[in-house]
Amino acid sequence: MEATKPHIALLASPGMGHLIPVLELAKRLVSHQSFKVTVFVVATDHASIVSSQLLQSPASPDGDDLLEIVLLPLIDVSDIIGPGVSFIQQIEATMLRSVPFFRTEISKMESRPTALVVDWFGTDVLEVADEFNMLKFIFITSNAWFFAFALYTPEIDRKEIDEHAKNQKPLKIPGCRPLNFEDTTEFLLMDPNDPTYQRHIGVIIKMSLTDGILVNTWDELEPTSLKALRDARKVPIYPIGPLIRPIEKSVLRSEIIDWLDKQPEESVIYVSFGSGGTLSAQEVIELAWGLELSQQRFLWVVRPPTEKDAAGAFLTLTNGCDCNPDYLPDGFLARTHDRGLVVPMWAPQVEVLSHPSIGGFLTHCGWNSTIESITNGVPMIAWPLYAEQKMNACLLTEDIGASIRATPMESNGMVTRGDIRSMVRKILVDHEGRNIRARIKELKNSAAKALAEGGSSYNVLFQFAEICIQHLSTKAFGA
Structure with missing residues (x-):
């Protein structure tokens, strides 16, 4: 691998909804950009299954050994499991407790990553990126409308949120479709003094201070929400989707x-x-x-x-x-x-x-x-x-x-x-x-065009790659 090629670190939270797109992003960076990619996975049953499946197939069409998967030690959160503790709180606790293990793995690397990409639940790990002079990005494994709603939440007047929660009035999201009460998320209905609510707000603020947001969507699917995010100029937005699993032969073929x-x-x-x-x-x-x-x-x-x-x-x-x-x-x-x-x-x-x-x-x-x-x-x-x-x-x-x-x-x-x-x-x-x-x-046709050479998502991924290359060059010259 050339010394000028960036090394990207990705951290995947537990749960298939986060693991799958993170792993597919890793494969895309290898196949399209020939980047070295290391995926760090918090070791759960789901993580082990998906990771082992990925390792059984070539990392890139050329068979280059550019993709590495590191399973972090299993995190014990049994002390917080009980009535009233949601799966989201379990994931948050798991990711927070994984930070020391992640830091240790990064410190042992001969080739330190150029950039760190984490999903919604991995924002606690961003402190490690600062310690090792890495670019830091968030990967939103959902749609742009949801992220626009999340990004604006800390700035929305509390009276509007109360009207939304108590009187079921639609919540305005600048530049986007309003959020109807019947479609609202659970955390928006929490007491603003609840520690869980405060943590959500803290996560959103951390996202706005990163070098960019990758979103698993594409311009032709969500033009309005993506325009609103870009017009806001809060943080660079990179719609790079759709990232999905490839079609593979199944052991259950005879039955299904x-x-x-x-x-x-x-x-x-x-x-x-x-x-x-x-x-x-x-x-x-x-x-x-x-x-x-x-x-x-x-x-x-x-x-x-x-x-x-x-x-x-x-x-x-x-x-x-x-x-x-x-x-x-x-x-x-x-x-x-x-x-x-x-x-x-x-x-x-x-x-x-x-x-x-x-x-x-x-x-x-x-x-x-x-x-x-x-x-x-x-x-x-x-x-x-x-x-x-x-x-x-x-x-x-x-x-x-x-x-x-x-x-x-x-x-x-x-x-x-x-x-x-x-x-x-x-x-x-x-x-x-x-x-x-x-x-x-x-x-279906718009998704295929977005991923093809010259398509919107193809070009945006190239822009992300250029940012990483520039940062690597800056580090190499000690600037």
Whole structure:
């Protein structure tokens, strides 16, 4: 490797929604820029799985040994786990406690990184970048609208936030779509004196003081929000997406892909709530009945219900086998065996979404799943569960026109089987869904153009690379 090539350090938080785009960013920097990249991963079950999969494939088309993955020691947060402690608080504690280990690893390196890239939960590690004279960047693994909302939060008048929280008035975001109360995030509804709220504000302020923000989106997908961020001139913005997993052959091919091979083109609704999403027992029952009543083909990744937390599986290993789904309605599997496949716990999602027989995706609207669906031209039914997923659902439905949205009943918060039946049919076969089906094909093309040489995301990644090269040159001359 040439001495003039920067060395980029990336730090990945636990959780598939952060790990996957960080690892794909690393591969992009290697293949497009021939940079040396080291990915530091906090060791969890999820992290070990994704990292080992990546290590089994070449880091770059030329086979250059430019990509290294370092698993940091497992962090024990058992002392804070208990009632009322969210998975987000667990991740934050894990990342904070990983700082000394990360510092030690950096100090041992012969070739110190030129730049450090961390995600939302890694801002505590930025102090290490300052110690070792590294550029520091934040990687937003969600959309630009969500980041614009977050970036402006410390400046929004408290009266406006109170009106939003108490009287359910839309919250204005400069230059962007207002945030409706039904799509708001949990932290905005907290007491401003709550330490968790204060920490969120502190994280946002740290982001605004970095050398730039990488966002897993592209100009043609979110022109309004990206323009607002650039016009604000708070921090340089680099939309470099979509970053998604490549299509790889799966060990489960005989069960899932072979079944899909037998189905007509665009005839199957794929149902999955991501690596961490769970439904309640009654929601599972309603979903099962809705799929059955639709009379359409379906592939459903199902996991045991939970009544406590919609993100109940976020930090747990979920690619095991639940071979006796007794929480499904009596006789459901027998009645739907000729048109449906129920898969316990996990499926090779990118491979599924790229299959010609998939005609729709019922999704929790995690951003990874969202852009995987867009880049494969699959229209969506948006059923958000937690975090910023309601904002994602709003963006998909009202701005982008790539989905329809599941609407829970006000009386009990349930999405009914009748609504599920109607939504599935609308996405797959009904005439009224034709505009969504056409729109998603346009978005698929825009994503491909953004990544191609000369495209918007290709050019922005080149700009990021130039900043890193300039910083390396400055360090080399001791300026």
